Amino acid sequence: MNISSSMIVVQAEEGRLHGVACVTETPGYTGAGYVKGTSKDGDKLEVDMHVPEDGFYDLGIRFAVANGKGKCTNALLIDGSCYGYVMSRSTSGFVIEHQCAVYFKAGTHTITLLKAWDYGVDVDCFMLSPAQTPELSRSPRKLINPNASEATVGLWNYLNSNFGRRVITGQHTASGFLPAEEFDYIQKVTGKQPAIRGFDLLSYTHATETAEPTEHKLLEIAENKGSIESAIEWTNAYNGIVTLTWHWFAPTGGKDKTFYTQNTDFNLPIALTPETKEHELLLADMDAVAEQLKRLRDADVPVLWRPLHEADGAWFWWGAFGPEPCKQLWRLMYDRFTNLHQLNNLIWVWNSHVKDWYPGEGETDIDSCDIYAPSANYGPLRKPFEQVDALAGGKKLIALGENGSIPDPDQMMASRTPWLWYMTWGGGFVVDGKSTKDDQLRKVYSHPYCITLDLLPDWRRYGME
CATH class of the missing domain: 3.20.20.80 (Glycosidases)
Structure with a gap:
């Protein structure tokens, strides 16, 4: 996922910071800096993203994990509901990772990264781009054991x-x-x-x-x-x-x-x-x-x-x-x-x-x-x-x-x-x-x-x- 002009992009430092701070220690960030990863229970980063119309969107996050920090994990909350975890070991600078497809109604929605365990990732920005509606159907398959009862x-x-x-x-x-x-x-x-x-x-x-x-x-x-x-x-x-x-x-x-x-x-x-x-x-x-x-x-x-x-x-x-x-x-x-x-x-x-x-x-x-x-x-x-x-x-x-x-x-x-x-x-x-x-x-x-x-x-x- 690359940042393009058609994406909705919100810088992490523009969000509400709880127990975390905007820093400029690691080069390669966009905007005015990036938000240092969570470290204590209750630490979180919240950003508001305005969505122009109803539909599914791909959510991406640009983040980094410094060498030596081990696995870093944040709970990913969308309007307060858990959609999974942002998990990564050390990265070579900032990377963009697709998180998941999300259905949004037109309006403003809140994306939160909440301290889970160990440390959290260092966050540069959040991105949304239009996505196709996820498929639900599956073609019938046979069991891998042909002699199943x-x-x-x-x-x-x-x-x-x-x-x-x-x-x-x-x-x-x-x-x-x-x-x-x-x-x-x-x-x-x-x-x-x-x-x-x-x-x-x-x-x-x-x-x-x-x-x-x-x-x-x-x-x-x-x-x-x-x-x-x-x-x-x-x-x-x-x-x-x-x-x-x-x-x-x-x-x-x-x-x-x-x-x-x-x-x-x-x-x-x-x-x-x-x-x-x-x-x-x-x-x-x-x-x-x-x-x-x-x-x-x-x-x-x-x-x-x-x-x-x-x-x-x-x-x-x-x-x-x-x-x-x-x-x-x-x-x-x-x-x-x-x-x-x-x-x-x-x-x-x-x-x-x-x-x-x-x-x-x-x-x-x-x-x-x-x-x-x-x-x-x-x-x-x-x-x-x-x-x-x-x-x-x-x-x-x-x-x-x-x-x-x-x-x-x-x-x-x-x-x-x-x-x-x-x-x-x-x-x-x-x-x-x-x-x-x-x-x-x-x-x-x-x-x-x-x-x-x-x-x-x-x-x-x-x-x-």
């Missing part, structure tokens, strides 16, 4: 029928038992239940006993052990949809929660090398989880399978050695689960918005990312949607794998941000009233755009007539 194909047909039209409600729970506090709370507040229930397989591998276990780790392991039974009940007794993630305890052990990189010395490149002990342990864990997934298969329970999540963050061991080993592990898992174990009940959900980590268009069914907006901010998260959508060139179904605050359905519709489903993370993200307040929870669960458990059809046979 009938019920799995039925779920796939149902998901395809809803993309761009409605969002499917989802909720994760740390507990493997029914009922769970998150679901009880949603029922109490809204009178309804989510259509998708998220479970974790963290307690089903061999090396879950670790050194220096915290009480929370021990509780997680104990509560999680009923996940398979509850997942079967969720589908077969309640007609609900199941998604599974896997906080994979490192096969060679470590301390406390060894899925965290900092708590284990597990070396993925070595583990991907045949005839090493680490490779044997890696395969043994996959086989143990495959046996649990077979129980779901044999009970005719399709699974939205989301392994190796958030790898690009590197805080989990499967992402600690960069994208190539992670992609190799993804392919190994797919081959072993599909061809050796005949797990034909899995819909494979990739979970990262970063291009370098993407295994390939033909190697995933659904692409997703995990985004946590500031508490009680219900923006549509348009920027991460666009980033995930770009991985396969706008050809895939896109889901919000994890979230805190639930995006507002009216904002999703207005911004044409068609998340296929969302899955609010468990515990305090739903029951403390901070991430999504009760009034907003009631709005979501009663909104005609949102599919709740009671609205699900016989999805295992969807499109089979």
Whole structure:
């Protein structure tokens, strides 16, 4: 994106500065200077941009990150609603980065960069240029597993029928038992239940006993052990949809929660090398989880399978050695689960918005990312949607794998941000009233755009007539 005479350009130093200041330290800025990045909680930069007519606009920001500052992150708010995050490591001077397409009514609108974590980017100016209306439709695709079960194909047909039209409600729970506090709370507040229930397989591998276990780790392991039974009940007794993630305890052990990189010395490149002990342990864990997934298969329970999540963050061991080993592990898992174990009940959900980590268009069914907006901010998260959508060139179904605050359905519709489903993370993200307040929870669960458990059809046979 280059600055042109047809663009609407507002200099950062013309905005309202809260805890930040205009400086001239780094050459290459335009205007009278640039705004130094946020550093303290509450720091923010606000600019007003006047839009001449209704329509979609491409929002660009010209910014810089000095060497040595690490990753810099600001929440991007448009008229107060979170559209994602401006994130960057060091840059070579000022760069222009497209953020996302935004629908504006004619008039004045406020763009805000709010301190998120670490430091914020140094901002030179903001730009708007007319954009095409984002596309919602998708051409039908087949599952990457040609031998997918009938019920799995039925779920796939149902998901395809809803993309761009409605969002499917989802909720994760740390507990493997029914009922769970998150679901009880949603029922109490809204009178309804989510259509998708998220479970974790963290307690089903061999090396879950670790050194220096915290009480929370021990509780997680104990509560999680009923996940398979509850997942079967969720589908077969309640007609609900199941998604599974896997906080994979490192096969060679470590301390406390060894899925965290900092708590284990597990070396993925070595583990991907045949005839090493680490490779044997890696395969043994996959086989143990495959046996649990077979129980779901044999009970005719399709699974939205989301392994190796958030790898690009590197805080989990499967992402600690960069994208190539992670992609190799993804392919190994797919081959072993599909061809050796005949797990034909899995819909494979990739979970990262970063291009370098993407295994390939033909190697995933659904692409997703995990985004946590500031508490009680219900923006549509348009920027991460666009980033995930770009991985396969706008050809895939896109889901919000994890979230805190639930995006507002009216904002999703207005911004044409068609998340296929969302899955609010468990515990305090739903029951403390901070991430999504009760009034907003009631709005979501009663909104005609949102599919709740009671609205699900016989999805295992969807499109089979």
